[in-house]
Amino acid sequence: MADAFDLLLIGGTVLNPATNTKHKLDVGIAGGRVTAIQANLPEGNAKKILDLEGCFVTPGLIDFHVHSYWGVNPYGFDADPICLATGVTTTMDAGSSGPINFLGFRKLVYEQARTRMLAFIAIAQHGVFNDPGELQNLRFADPDGAAQAVADNRDVGIGIKVRMHRKSVGDNGRAALRLAVKAGEASRAPVMVHVGDTAISMEEIVDTLRAGDVVTHCYTPQQPSIIDESGKLRAAVRKAHERGVIFDVGHANGHFDFDLVQRAMGDGLLPDIISTDLHGRMGPANPVIDMPTTLTKFLHLGLSLEQIVAACTSSPARAIGWQDRLGSIEVGREADIAALQVVNTAHRLRDCVGGERTAEQRIAARWTIRRGQVFPGKC
Numbered sequence: 001m002a003d004a005f006d007l008l009l010i011g012g013t014v015l016n017p018a019t020n021t022k023h024k025l026d027v028g029i030a031g032g033r034v035t036a037i038q039a040n041l042p043e044g045n046a047k048k049i050l051d052l053e054g055c056f057v058t059p060g061l062i063d064f065h066v067h068s069y070w071g072v073n074p075y076g077f078d079a080d081p082i083c084l085a086t087g088v089t090t091t092m093d094a095g096s097s098g099p100i101n102f103l104g105f106r107k108l109v110y111e112q113a114r115t116r117m118l119a120f121i122a123i124a125q126h127g128v129f130n131d132p133g134e135l136q137n138l139r140f141a142d143p144d145g146a147a148q149a150v151a152d153n154r155d156v157g158i159g160i161k162v163r164m165h166r167k168s169v170g171d172n173g174r175a176a177l178r179l180a181v182k183a184g185e186a187s188r189a190p191v192m193v194h195v196g197d198t199a200i201s202m203e204e205i206v207d208t209l210r211a212g213d214v215v216t217h218c219y220t221p222q223q224p225s226i227i228d229e230s231g232k233l234r235a236a237v238r239k240a241h242e243r244g245v246i247f248d249v250g251h252a253n254g255h256f257d258f259d260l261v262q263r264a265m266g267d268g269l270l271p272d273i274i275s276t277d278l279h280g281r282m283g284p285a286n287p288v289i290d291m292p293t294t295l296t297k298f299l300h301l302g303l304s305l306e307q308i309v310a311a312c313t314s315s316p317a318r319a320i321g322w323q324d325r326l327g328s329i330e331v332g333r334e335a336d337i338a339a340l341q342v343v344n345t346a347h348r349l350r351d352c353v354g355g356e357r358t359a360e361q362r363i364a365a366r367w368t369i370r371r372g373q374v375f376p377g378k379c
């Protein structure tokens with residue numbers, strides 16, 4: 001008799017927010033796909049068995065904001081080994097390529113990486129740059145080209161990216177935002193907007209966005225932030241969130257402030273999506289570290305494990321309209337899975353403004369399974 005499973009996951013608790021599942025279940029995998037989810041699957045015909053006692057078996061994590069165009073874009077880093085050691089099976093590159101060099105991203109990154117590496121495509125011709133910023137001169141904006149690149153590459157290019165901080169756009173913020181939304185409309189795709197140190201107000205930014213567009217670095221302490229001068233969540237931000245604008249963490253080196261996150265969450269703005277914004281310019285004092293550390297910060301701040309897992313699986317999948325194929329463990333889908341453990345140990349966490357907290361628990365990624373292939377966790 002043929003082997004029933006190439007890989008059988010036993011002993012773990014399946015935590016799958018997309019289907020409201022939190023049960024002790026086995027997961028059978030064959031041909032890179034999930035073929036069975038139920039208690040006590042037969043072990044006899046499994047080629048390999050992984051005992052996940054004490055772990056939560058979740059969909060492979062989606063890191064919605066990274067810079068993975070390594071060796072081409074100045075922010076790029078070699079994301080694949082880090083992803084596969086930390087439970088991450090899908091990443092969204094946040095604008096490292098633009099209409100001129102997106103096909104390079106497709107060939108050099110998407111086609112080579114073991115992690116599924118999708119991309120928001122910048123309206124700036126060559127993608128996001130550092131110095132001088134990519135849209136200091138609007139001659140380099142090509143919203144039609146970006147929309148076309150998305151339309152021609154729906155399997156990889158899943159949205160439009162624009163950065164709004166002064167270093168990127170100088171005084172062109174208002175125009176750049178409008179061009180990005182135009183590209184989003186033309187391609188029928190979400191726009192991801194980088195906030196923090198913008199020349200136009202937070203009110204104008206969120207009022208311009210459509211339902212389904214994404215504010216990344218949503219908890220940045222850089223001005224204008226989502227918190228007003230009196231320390232309250234801005235009314236326009238609340239309104240935008242209620243009508244479906246998506247708020248994404250995008251932690252990075254500069255966009256996470258424990259006090260600010262707490263105030264915003266206290267006023268009702270929980271993160272829709274939790275992401276790292278890992279890139280190649282992380283110094284030795286890098287406070288973001290990786291996806292499990294970023295998730296641990298929200299566990300410490302009081303989100304439930306279910307909320308946290310949803311914010312890096314089903315929610316980001318829905319944000320790009322891929323909920324039918326990403327972000328859930330279901331029979332027939334690609335076997336992209338993370339085995340996470342909540343470890344009861346004191347753990348020091350740092351934000352980007354010198355804040356520190358000691359968490360009583362941390363989230364560790366024990367295993368990453370991508371298309372049925374098993375990679376051990378580094379923590």
Ligand SMILES: [Zn+2]
Nearest residue numbers: 065066094277
């Ligand atoms: Zn970024």
